[in-house]
Amino acid sequence: MNKYKDMKTLIKYATITLGFISSLFFVFNFFLFAKLHPKMIRFEDISGTEENLLLIVGIGLVVFLTFYLLSLWRIANYLKNAKEIKSYNIILLIAGILSLLFVFSDWALLTDIHRQHKYGFDQPEWLLLYPIMIFQFITVIVSVFFHLFSTTKKNQLKNIEKDSNIFQIAQYVGITCGVLGLALSSLGFLYSRAWSLTIHSVMGPIILLTPYILVVIYWFVIKLQERDRVFYDEKQILDIGKSAFLTLLTSVIFMISLFITNFSNLNGIVSILWLPLYLFFVLFIFSSANLYYTKRS
């Protein structure tokens, strides 16, 4: 028991420390980008020292990734026993998930910027990079405050035999991942020429589904720790059943509509997009319905 407590304390301080280090990396990135951005859009050469400084940016991305993962784990752990899940907890959780996913887009944008500068192309990615990094920076600051001051025992329930909080959190995460996935997949209709089967329709869904898969694994571990090993109680089974039926009904309508609206061009972009669209639609409807039926009580 003491070892478990020590481990929890260690993770708390590791998260807070990584939060502070991440903040420093963000400040460093903003200063470096402010210096490099004008040079790169004028296609001036980058010095060897500046190239080396970009390696530090790469190290920073690993630090961000570790911080967001630890932070999300702590938030989920806190909410597991929370008396009440408050809206700011959910906002922080969703911001954390978005920031975690944005680490991958930071990496993709920086790689694109570097490549396009090298081959003498414009770099419109800068316009995306700054707002994303500002959002991630704000999330780090708010998360550090949360880990410092909000995770007190005052709002915690003791001895929960049958979980309902993580069940709800899984639905929030499912809705977030579903909406993001639908938005990303729908962009394929607008930019069909730039759409790649491997990156946008395989890697995208894998990355976007990762938070949902992680929260389901976390929920599964909690279930294994429960004494009776019954995964759902009878109300949860009823809610899941109703949600599954609604998902089946709406997904059939959705897929038929997709088929009809693309009937004249079934070999086009829809032949790549149908799977991610289906996956994220099902995830979004199932999670939304589950949350609705759970919250309705």
Place this chain on the structure above:
Amino acid sequence: MKKNNQKFANNLRRFRFENNEISQQELANKVGVSRLTIHSIEKGKFVPSTYLALKIAHFFNVNVEKIFYLSNE
């Protein structure tokens, strides 16, 4: 044919308070369901199975009809 307007109702909240003000979470732990399920039963949004109703009645050491009944409202 006369329309049946009887609704499923319960005294669960009263029983909790009369039994040392036991919390929803404590009762949920005793009968093996989540707190939200107990909350839904009390609010009349969820009708428990016979098994769960019997478990709750058994916990309070009373007949099931003392807690769960049909109301004419």
